[in-house]
Amino acid sequence: MEAKMEKIRHSLSHVMAYAVKELYPTTTFGIGPAIENGFYYDMDFGKIAISDADFSKIEDKMRKIMAKKLPIERLEWSFDEAVAWAKKEKQKYKLELLQDLQNKGEIKGKVTFYKIGDFYDLCKGPHAKNTGELGVFKLTKVAGAYWKGDEQRAQMTRLYGVGFSTEAELDEYLEQQEQAKLRDHRRLGKELDLFHYSKLIGSGLPLFSPRGAILRDKLNELSQAYRLKNGYQKVWIPHIANLETYRISGHLEKFPELLHFVSEESGDELALKPVNCPHHTQIFASVPRSYKELPVKYLDTTTVYRDERKGELGGLSRVRAITQDDSHIFCTDGQVEGVFGELIEAAKEMYELLGMKLSLRLSFKDDGDGYIGDEDLWAKAQSSIEAMAQKFKMDYKIGIGEAAMYGPKMDFMAIDALNREWQVATVQLDYALPERFGLEYVDADGSKKRPVMVHCALLGSIERFMGIFIEHTAGWFPLWCAPEQVRVLTVNDQVDGYVSRITEILGDIVLNEPIRHNELRFSVDNSSESLGKKIKRATEMKIPLVLIVGPKDAATGEVSVRLRDDERKVKLAELAGFVAGT
Numbered sequence: 160m161e162a163k164m165e166k167i168r169h170s171l172s173h174v175m176a177y178a179v180k181e182l183y184p185t186t187t188f189g190i191g192p193a194i195e196n197g198f199y200y201d202m203d204f205g206k207i208a209i210s211d212a213d214f215s216k217i218e219d220k221m222r223k224i225m226a227k228k229l230p231i232e233r234l235e236w237s238f239d240e241a242v243a244w245a246k247k248e249k250q251k252y253k254l255e256l257l258q259d260l261q262n263k264g265e266i267k268g269k270v271t272f273y274k275i276g277d278f279y280d281l282c283k284g285p286h287a288k289n290t291g292e293l294g295v296f297k298l299t300k301v302a303g304a305y306w307k308g309d310e311q312r313a314q315m316t317r318l319y320g321v322g323f324s325t326e327a328e329l330d331e332y333l334e335q336q337e338q339a340k341l342r343d344h345r346r347l348g349k350e351l352d353l354f355h356y357s358k359l360i361g362s363g364l365p366l367f368s369p370r371g372a373i374l375r376d377k378l379n380e381l382s383q384a385y386r387l388k389n390g391y392q393k394v395w396i397p398h399i400a401n402l403e404t405y406r407i408s409g410h411l412e413k414f415p416e417l418l419h420f421v422s423e424e425s426g427d428e429l430a431l432k433p434v435n436c437p438h439h440t441q442i443f444a445s446v447p448r449s450y451k452e453l454p455v456k457y458l459d460t461t462t463v464y465r466d467e468r469k470g471e472l473g474g475l476s477r478v479r480a481i482t483q484d485d486s487h488i489f490c491t492d493g494q495v496e497g498v499f500g501e502l503i504e505a506a507k508e509m510y511e512l513l514g515m516k517l518s519l520r521l522s523f524k525d526d527g528d529g530y531i532g533d534e535d536l537w538a539k540a541q542s543s544i545e546a547m548a549q550k551f552k553m554d555y556k557i558g559i560g561e562a563a564m565y566g567p568k569m570d571f572m573a574i575d576a577l578n579r580e581w582q583v584a585t586v587q588l589d590y591a592l593p594e595r596f597g598l599e600y601v602d603a604d605g606s607k608k609r610p611v612m613v614h615c616a617l618l619g620s621i622e623r624f625m626g627i628f629i630e631h632t633a634g635w636f637p638l639w640c641a642p643e644q645v646r647v648l649t650v651n652d653q654v655d656g657y658v659s660r661i662t663e664i665l666g667d668i669v670l671n672e673p674i675r676h677n678e679l680r681f682s683v684d685n686s687s688e689s690l691g692k693k694i695k696r697a698t699e700m701k702i703p704l705v706l707i708v709g710p711k712d713a714a715t716g717e718v719s720v721r722l723r724d725d726e727r728k729v730k731l732a733e734l735a736g737f738v739a740g741t
Contacts, residue, residue, distance in 0.1 A: 162285075164324070168193035170231055170287040171221075171296050171322045172200050177278035178220035179318070183207060188280070189252045189306060189315055196332060197296075197321035201304050203252070209316050214298040217318075221296070228291030229276050233284060235269035241281065244272075252306065253281045295329045296322040299336075310468065335577050342577070344629035345474040351634050351700060353625075353642070354475065363472040363479035365622060370642035373680065375482075375621055377640035378628070379460050381512075382484040382617040385505035391458040391486055396438035398462065402428035407595055408437045409531040413564050417465045431464040436565075436589075436614060439487040440596045443610075448600040453610065454490035454498055460621070461485065475626035482621040488613040489598065495611055499547045499569070499586060502615050506571050506584045509617055515573040515631065518554045520582065521545055522561030522568040531565055532591030540588045541567045563614070565591040575631040583624060587614040634701045635723055638741050639670055645681035645738065646702045648693040650709030657713035658683060660731065661706065668735050679738065694721070704741060 172191035175198070179186050183204055191200030236244070238261060245254035260266045273282045275290060287293060297320060304317040323329045348354045353371035360366060367375060383391075399421055405411040410433060411418065417433040432438065439457050448455070462482045472478065488498050510517050523541050524530050530537070544567050548555045562568055571584035589612040592598075599607045618624040628636075638644050645665060649658060668679045684693050690707070697705045707719040717728045720737070729737045 164322075165193045166285050166287050167293050167324070168198045168322045169285070170290070171293055171320060172198035173231070173273060173275055173278070173280055173282070173286065174221050174224050174290055174293065175217065175298075175318065175320060176200050176202070176280060177224055177275050178217050180278055181220055182217065187250055187252055190256075191280075196323075197299070197319060199317050199319045201252075201306070201315045201317050203313060203315050209301055209318070211298075211301060218296075218298055224276070225290045225293055227276075228289050230289045231286045232274040233286075234272040234274055234279075236272055238266050238270055241270040241272070244279065245281075248279075256281060294322055294324045295326050296320050297329060297333070338577055339579075339630070342630040342633045343474075344476075344626040347629050347634045348474070348626075351629075351642075353629070361479075363467055363477070365475060365478060365480075371625075373642040374625065374636065374640055378618060378624065379484055379621060381509065381640070383458060383460065385509055385617065386456070386458050386486055386502075386615075389456070389501045389505070391456040394439065394442055394457045394459050396432075396435060396442075396459060396461060398432055398464070399429050400432050400438065402430050404437045405430060405433075408434075408592060409564060409595065410434065413529055413531065419464050419466055433463050433465050435459060435461055435463060435483065435485045436487055436592060436612070437596070440592060440598060440612070443489050444596065444598055448489075448610075450491065450600055450602050450608075453600060454488050454494050455610075456486065456488045456498075458486045475622040475629075478620075478622050481623075483616050484618045484621060486615045488615070489593070489600075489610040490613065491608070492611055495543065495588065495613065496547060496550075498613050499544075499588075500551065502584075502586045502613075502617075503547075503551050503553065503569075506586075506617055510571070510573055510583070513573075513628070513631075515575060515583075518572045518574075518580075519548050519556075520558045520561065520570040520572050521548060521555050522558045522563070522570050524562040524567065525560035527560065529564060530562065531595070533594075536590040537567070540590060544569050544588055563587050563589075565589045566614075573627070575627060576633070577630075581627050583619050583627070584617045585615065585619060589614060636701070636703070638703045638738075641680070641701075641703050643680055643682060643700065643702055645679060645704040645706060646697045646700075647681065647683045647706045647708060648690060648697065649683070649685045650690055650707070652685065653710050654708050654713050655685070658685070658708055661708065661718060661734070664731070664735050665738070668738055670739060697721075704738065 169192065172193065176188055176191055179202060185205055187203045189201035191198065238257065241257050242254065245257060257270065270281065271283050272279055273284060273286055298318065299321055300319045302317045303314050305314055306312040321329065321332060323332060351370065352368050353374060354365045354367045356365060402411065405418065419431040421429040421431060442457065443455055460482065462480050464480055467477060467479050490498055507517060521544055524537055548569065566587055566589040568585050568587040570582050573581050573583045575581060593609045593612050598610055600610055602608045647658060647661060662683060665679050665681045670679065686693070694705070703723065705721040707721060712718055716731045718731060718734055720727050720729050
């Protein structure tokens with residue numbers, strides 16, 4: 160987000176809080192940051208229930224404040240003055256924030272406040288100069304949010320809005336949001352019979368129907384194909400591991416909340432795996448390794464399990480059972496560039512096929528304590544990744560604080576049909592885990608060396624990518640991965656013999672691209688319902704190819720073909736070539 164829009168959106172959150180304070184004087188306030196395309200504010204309305212029915216009066220009040228062009232003034236108070244203000248105004252959340260700042264040693268001198276009219280707010284800024292510079296906005300939704308994200312704390316009301324410089328930009332965004340609703344993968348997943356949830360099974364644990372399983376498999380086969388051709392070998396690992404595994408890897412120390420524990424009467428400490436990399440290190444370590452074998456490339460599509468908070472789960476975007484098209488490479492320093500080059504080319508080719516443009520986010524560490532490994536190795540890894548992005552001429556930006564626990568990442572950002580950006584594939588450089596697990600290979604001079612470890616997933620989470628892909632395509636999947644590629648509709652039962660000839664042709668078709676031996680998936684709707692109803696049902700299920708067969712078609716040796724945006728007649732003798740080329 161550019162700095163100017165961040166100031167505008169942050170200022171809009173304060174104007175919204177000011178308006179709410181005017182309308183509901185007993186409201187207490189949490190935090191109100193700028194976010195992508197807009198802003199929100201967490202507020203405690205007490206016993207008052209706020210809904211979207213209240214938006215219009217809050218918006219009206221906001222517009223009146225903006226019309227006055229009130230200055231947004233920066234103030235500096237001592238800590239004691241700030242605390243006295245919070246107590247006087249009965250702003251318990253602001254008081255807690257002040258105490259947090261003091262406990263962390265972040266108050267050095269004065270505390271920053273911002274004032275609009277007679278509304279004061281604890282905030283470090285920055286903001287616009289006055290309320291007349293804030294463009295246009297719209298309140299969009301209301302949601303619940305636990306204070307500080309802690310389920311044991313008070314549940315507050317989170318009020319969201321969007322803000323833009325011009326009406327045209329706002330209108331474009333709102334239209335995009337309407338399109339997003341129509342493409343919502345949760346709705347389409349149910350309508351197209353792809354996946355379902357069961358309260359009995361549990362939240363965040365999607366169940367995939369036969370149609371959804373086909374889509375999963377075809378996307379995974381595509382991802383695997385791009386690595387198998389580069390010498391990756393499939394491995395298999397169990398879904399649990401001894402807890403000592405995650406003590407050594409550092410996951411138990413840094414991210415204990417990710418682990419689901421499994422009790423054993425034998426006394427073993429076991430956990431469902433939240434990651435696959437430790438298992439793969441042990442396959443590498445199972446036999447002595449020579450430099451002549453490197454790079455060793457493992458490929459494994461497998462599920463990991465993470466104890467996500469129930470309130471953060473949604474559709475396929477965030478789940479507790481995460482299937483990864485995971486791979487790990489053990490190589491020398493000199494081989495890193497070649498490994499990255501293969502994976503970059505694979506990602507570029509694959510996402511071009513999927514109809515999504517790519518850019519890069521180089522995810523580097525911040526100064527926090529959520530990382531493992533030597534600082535010098537981190538600096539070396541980050542420098543190497545940036546140099547590779549430049550060499551392969553990929554547009555990139557740097558995301559500080561987005562690195563993995565063990566090393567920096569090259570995250571591929573895909574742009575979908577609605578121009579939204581998603582993080583999809585990732586390639587990660589790791590010097591830490593080989594050191595922690597004592598991995599070695601024998602070099603040409605007979606000395607023992609540490610391999611470098613590269614982590615990669617081209618789809619990332621298959622569940623999450625499916626959600627992205629469903630919305631990107633609006634459920635109109637390309638022929639090669641559509642769960643049902645062709646449906647034959649009969650006009651009446653007089654054409655049964657002719658339909659048998661058609662299905663014999665369809666049964667012999669093999670689609671060779673992009674996945675070899677992808678046999679055609681088709682069905683026949685010869686029910687007694689009207690043709691109109693059959694067409695409507697096939698359209699609702701978004702079948703890429705619909706073949707309509709009536710007595711006239713049988714007489715002329717043709718098939719009426721219905722595509723998403725086209726209709727035509729195809730000779731029976733040319734049907735196989737037409738389908739294979741679609």
